[in-house]
Amino acid sequence: MTGLTGGDSSLLRRINSAATLRALRGGAHLTVTELMDATGLSRPTVEGVVEGLLHERLVVEAEPDGPDARRRGRPARRFRFHAEAGHLLGVDIGSREVRCVLADLTGRVVARHSRPVDYVGAEERLDRTRTAIAELLRRAHIPRDRLWAAGVGTPGIVDRDGVVTFSAALPGWTGTDLGGRLARSLRCPVLVENDANLAAIGERWQGVAAGSDDVVYILAGLSPGAGSLIGGRVHRGFGGAAGEIGALHLLGRQAPPESLLSTTGTPLVPLDEEAVAEVFRLARTGDPVAKEAVDRFVQRLVHDITAMVLTLDPEIVVVGGWAAGIDDVVEPLRTELGRFCLRLPRVELSALGADGIALGALRIALDRAEQRLFPIDHEGAAYS
């Protein structure tokens, strides 16, 4: 009953404008008459709304096409959503590389780019991130001021302001004001989120978790992380530390992953994902020592995931992270979960692979863009 502030005419205009944009956003090229059908609005209202949207460049006149258009003298004007009126960025700042995706206002990816970053410090990592973004924009011929929003994923705990309050995975990264510093160079809203949370969002958007509201995503690695969606929303926890399960393996006073995966008795270098990939590769060739190491490691990962599943009871568990070797986890995981869980979730390998985090980041940037395109839906929340 509250929240109905502002003049009604302005409110109505926004409602009508959102309805019109929504009708066009699927890609259809519609005439005023078709827009009247789609929205239930009168001709003068649709004409007024379209005028406003043309002025904002959110709608453009579609080129007439097909033989019909030419034959019949002057055809009715058709309008389409101007998906290129703005662009969105999804960025994944990982331990080994920065991956970026660029999309139009429908979320369609128009360009991708990545740059290696392993073992560099925080400033260097930020620099390379900025460079990767600049290169991507240049190649795609998109000026910086066309960016509406950027989503950014990082390992570790992120606070509401986009500051990384803790990260064990990236050297010197704790304390970095990632949101503030990237917003200064990008000059658009920058939304920073934990990488595993974004991977979960990405899989729900375009991957194996489509249609699921209760998702656990395991970002497998030497220091595994996890992201979870509950009721379709990211669960960050009271202090943003939910899913930071990297310490679980220490609980049993057992060996860390670096030792578990060692084939020589000497632990691997922490965070050395190349060495890990090599162990997985050897195991697949049948090397018995590597196979035993992988078995130990998978057993541990399965244990960690089971603890999460018992706690959360998700609809689906998505396993992603390492490009190599990760498919060895899915079957043992299904078996173990079947033994210990009262209700067995679906267990699937990530469908988005190495792009998952960047796509999740893109999705939260797209959410922000939609708040601008359809403000009325978001004002609507004030009624509850």
Next chain:
Amino acid sequence: MTGLTGGDSSLLRRINSAATLRALRGGAHLTVTELMDATGLSRPTVEGVVEGLLHERLVVEAEPDGPDARRRGRPARRFRFHAEAGHLLGVDIGSREVRCVLADLTGRVVARHSRPVDYVGAEERLDRTRTAIAELLRRAHIPRDRLWAAGVGTPGIVDRDGVVTFSAALPGWTGTDLGGRLARSLRCPVLVENDANLAAIGERWQGVAAGSDDVVYILAGLSPGAGSLIGGRVHRGFGGAAGEIGALHLLGRQAPPESLLSTTGTPLVPLDEEAVAEVFRLARTGDPVAKEAVDRFVQRLVHDITAMVLTLDPEIVVVGGWAAGIDDVVEPLRTELGRFCLRLPRVELSALGADGIALGALRIALDRAEQRLFPIDHEGAAYS
């Protein structure tokens, strides 16, 4: 913008009625003039609303009291909320006893009762539950038709219809249509919920978790359960199995609690809480074998809780369950969580003890009663 169905006059009447009830529900005895001040409504409106509430018996005329009342001829009529217009039941069906609390419409407990039930089958357990409730109502002189709602807690997984779809803790309990069968004898809405979830609700309502929206409650026992609140709401999981962490100890292929707590080499009888209490008692007297057994057990419980905390990142962890021995868990838990968690939650012993589950059950019954007392707030949700 949707949901404004029904005549506006009826909607307004419900809004005004709710505002008036709310003003009286704190316990104040108010005159029409004071109700006008409290609600901002006009005299005729307040008079009309009070008339309706008197008719529904939700409001009664307060006895004039104090010397003033007698001195000045005919004082202004005062009205009070009729908290006894209905009653609410909270029931905890545990492995060893059924505990019931009875409250008025403000949630104030007016009577308590419990009955032992250990090792009986499902029918016998249901019978004793009905008997316990009947005895409680009889002693409190409350006729059954005065019950507005009952909340019921049980170990195990409960579906939306109040059927226990799985319970390892109570013999023959799986498949019991607890909600349906108790509703038939009580003839009021019966809301069934997992016991640990209710304990979490109870602690947030009246215990150590007051004011916290993100709560993990550990119901310690031979087969520990856990309940969690996320954003102030129970997290049940996709299939209602969230928090069923009883299987966690099996993951490490280690001994079950019955063996961990054994002081003789022979495992304790599963679910034999008396024997458990005895081991804890012995440990406190300094018995070295018992002390070692308790240490092993606490270590395991702490491990399970830490897995949950890393997954959920709650604001507070409440430990309850066993009356005896459970305080030995809190200190080791704080220490261990300090070692493994990126963000340390508060760790507290349950403040409600053995009543916690019944009080949580009462709280959900009270929620249901409030939907009836203040329907307008709940319709309000339709605006979002």
